[in-house]
Amino acid sequence: MKLMIGDEEVCVKIGNDxxxxxxxxxxxxxxxxxxxxxxxxxxxxxxxxxxAVMLPQLKQKDSPxxxxxxxxxxxxxxxxxxxxxxxxLAGPLVDAFGRKKGLQGFYIIIGLGFGVIAxxxxxxxxxxxxxxxxxxxxxxxxxxxYLAEISTxxxxxxxxxxxxxxxxxxxxxxxxxxxxxxxxxxxxxxxxGCFAIFVVQCxxxxxxxxxxxxxxxxxxxxxxxRLGRSHTNILQELESLGLSSQQRTExxxxxxxxxxxxxxxxxxxxxxHIIHCGAGIYDVLFYTVEFxxxxxxxxxxxxxxxxxxxxxxxxxxxxxxxxxxxxxxxFATIFSSFFxxxxxxxxxxxxxxYREVSVKPFDxxxxxxxxxxxxxxxxxxxxxxxxxxxxxxPLHVRGVMNGAAFxxxxxxxxxxxxxxxxxxxxxxxxxxxxxxxxxxxxxxFFGMFVLPETQGKTLYEIEQGFRPTQKKRENEISPSxxxxxxx
Numbered sequence: 001m002k003l004m005i006g007d008e009e010v011c012v013k014i015g016n017d018x019x020x021x022x023x024x025x026x027x028x029x030x031x032x033x034x035x036x037x038x039x040x041x042x043x044x045x046x047x048x049x050x051x052a053v054m055l056p057q058l059k060q061k062d063s064p065x066x067x068x069x070x071x072x073x074x075x076x077x078x079x080x081x082x083x084x085x086x087x088x089l090a091g092p093l094v095d096a097f098g099r100k101k102g103l104q105g106f107y108i109i110i111g112l113g114f115g116v117i118a119x120x121x122x123x124x125x126x127x128x129x130x131x132x133x134x135x136x137x138x139x140x141x142x143x144x145x146y147l148a149e150i151s152t153x154x155x156x157x158x159x160x161x162x163x164x165x166x167x168x169x170x171x172x173x174x175x176x177x178x179x180x181x182x183x184x185x186x187x188x189x190x191x192x193g194c195f196a197i198f199v200v201q202c203x204x205x206x207x208x209x210x211x212x213x214x215x216x217x218x219x220x221x222x223x224x225x226r227l228g229r230s231h232t233n234i235l236q237e238l239e240s241l242g243l244s245s246q247q248r249t250e251x252x253x254x255x256x257x258x259x260x261x262x263x264x265x266x267x268x269x270x271x272x273h274i275i276h277c278g279a280g281i282y283d284v285l286f287y288t289v290e291f292x293x294x295x296x297x298x299x300x301x302x303x304x305x306x307x308x309x310x311x312x313x314x315x316x317x318x319x320x321x322x323x324x325x326x327x328x329x330x331f332a333t334i335f336s337s338f339f340x341x342x343x344x345x346x347x348x349x350x351x352x353x354y355r356e357v358s359v360k361p362f363d364x365x366x367x368x369x370x371x372x373x374x375x376x377x378x379x380x381x382x383x384x385x386x387x388x389x390x391x392x393x394p395l396h397v398r399g400v401m402n403g404a405a406f407x408x409x410x411x412x413x414x415x416x417x418x419x420x421x422x423x424x425x426x427x428x429x430x431x432x433x434x435x436x437x438x439x440x441x442x443x444x445f446f447g448m449f450v451l452p453e454t455q456g457k458t459l460y461e462i463e464q465g466f467r468p469t470q471k472k473r474e475n476e477i478s479p480s481x482x483x484x485x486x487x
Contacts, residue, residue: 035200037143043170045172049178054186055076074127090402098206103142109132112132115191118185129187160324163383205222206219260468276439276443283416295429297363332380338444345433348437
C-alpha cells in the first residue's frame with residue numbers, strides 16, 4: 001500500500017505476511033543517503049594503500065623529495081598511528097553532535113590530509129599529511145553506526161556486505177591512479193574526491209535514531225520519511241527506539257558498561273578481534289611480498305602479491321558480498337575460519353617437512369594455499385569484526401562503544417604487525433603458520449558457541465538478545481510490530 005504524507009507519496013508497502021516490502025524508490029533513497037558513509041571505506045583503503053605506490057616514486061633518484069630507509073618505514077606506519085586516538089574521540093563527539101556531522105568531519109580531515117601530502121616539499125610535510133589521514137581513518141566507526149541506523153534489517157545486510165568491497169575498491173583505485181600518476185597529483189585527486197563527497201554528505205538525512213535520542217522526535221520522523229519509510233514502519237521504529245532509550249541519560253557513565261547489553265558485546269567483539277588478528281590476516285596483507293619470499297617458492301613474490309590482491313577484491317565483490325548479505329554471521333565465521341585453518345595448516349606442514357630443502361618440490365602448494373587463505377578470510381573473518389559493532393551496542397552508548405571496539409581492533413592489528421618479524425625469527429615460517437592455524441581453529445568454535453546471530457534482526461532485537469531472560473520478556477515486540485509490555 002502507498003501512503004501520502006502531505007504532498008509526498010511514501011514508497012513502502014506492507015506484504016501479505018505483515019512484513020514491510022520496500023520499493024525501488026525507497027531503496028534508491030536509502031542508497032543515496034548511505035553513499036557518503038560507504039565512501040568512507042573507499043578512502044580508508046586509499047589511505048592504507050597509498051604508501052605502496054608512493055614510496056617507489058620517492059625512492060627514485062630524480063624524486064624532488066629524497067627519503068632514507070628509516071623515513072620510508074615512517075611514511076608507511078604513520079598511516080595507522082593516530083587511528084586509536086580518533087577512535088576514542090569519535091564516539092562521544094558523534095553522540096553529542098550527530099552522525100552526519102561526524103561524517104562531514106571525516107571528509108574535511110582526510111581531504112586536508114591528502115591536500116597536505118599533495119603540496120609537500122619536505123618529508124616532514126608528508127608525515128603530517130599521513131598523520132592527518134590516519135586520524136580520519138579512526139573515525140570509520142561513525143560510518144558503521146550511520147549505516148546501521150538509517151537502514152532496515154534487510155537493507156543493513158546489503159550495506160554491510162558492501163563495506164569490504166568498497167575498501168578493496170579503494171585499494172584498487174590507489175594502485176591505478178597512484179601507479180600511473182605522480183604521487184602529488186594522485187594525492188590532489190584524492191583530496192578533491194573527499195571534498196566532492198563532503199558536498200554529497202551535506203544533503204543526506206541525519207540518523208533518525210540519533211535525532212530521537214536527542215529528543216528531536218519530529219525531526220526523526222522527517223528523517224524516516226526522507227528514507228522512504230511508511231507510517232506503520234515509522235511507528236514501529238519509534239516504539240523500538242523508545243524502549244531502547246528508556247531510563248537512559250544523555251551522557252555515557254561508567255556504570256553503563258556494567259549493563260549486559262554493553263559489556264557482553266564488547267567482550268565478544270574484543271575476543272573476535274584477537275582471533276582474527278591472531279590468524280595472521282594482516283600479517284599476510286601487509287607483508288605479502290616478504291611473506292611469499294619466506295615461503296621459498298620459485299614464483300615471483302610481486303606477481304603472487306598482485307594475484308592475491310585481485311583474488312581478494314573479486315571475492316569481496318562476489319562471494320563475500322553474498323555471505324555478508326544473505327548468510328548468517330555464525331555460518332560466515334565458521335566457514336571462513338575452517339578454510340583458513342585448513343589452508344594455514346597445510347602450508348605449515350609443508351614448510352616443516354621441507355624446512356631444510358633448498359629447492360622445494362611442489363612449490364605451488366604454499367602459493368595456492370596462500371590464495372585460499374586470503375579468499376577464505378574475505379568471506380567473513382576479515383570484515384565481520386569491524387562491521388558487527390554497528391549492530392550490537394544499544395543506542396545510548398553506540399557511539400562510545402563503537403569507538404572502543406575499533407580501538408581494540410586497531411591495537412590488536414598494531415601488535416600483530418609489530419610482532420611479525422619477532423615471530424618469524426623465533427618460530428620460523430612453519431611455526432608461525434601453525435600458530436595462525438591455531439587461532440583460525442579457535443574461530444570455528446567461537447562462531448559456533450560464542451558469536452551472537454545478528455543477521456535478519458532489528459537493532460532492538462539484537463539488543464534484547466544480551467539481556468537476562470526475565471528482563472527480556474518485560475518488553476517484547478509482537479509479530480505485527482507493536483511493542484507490548486508483559487507483566
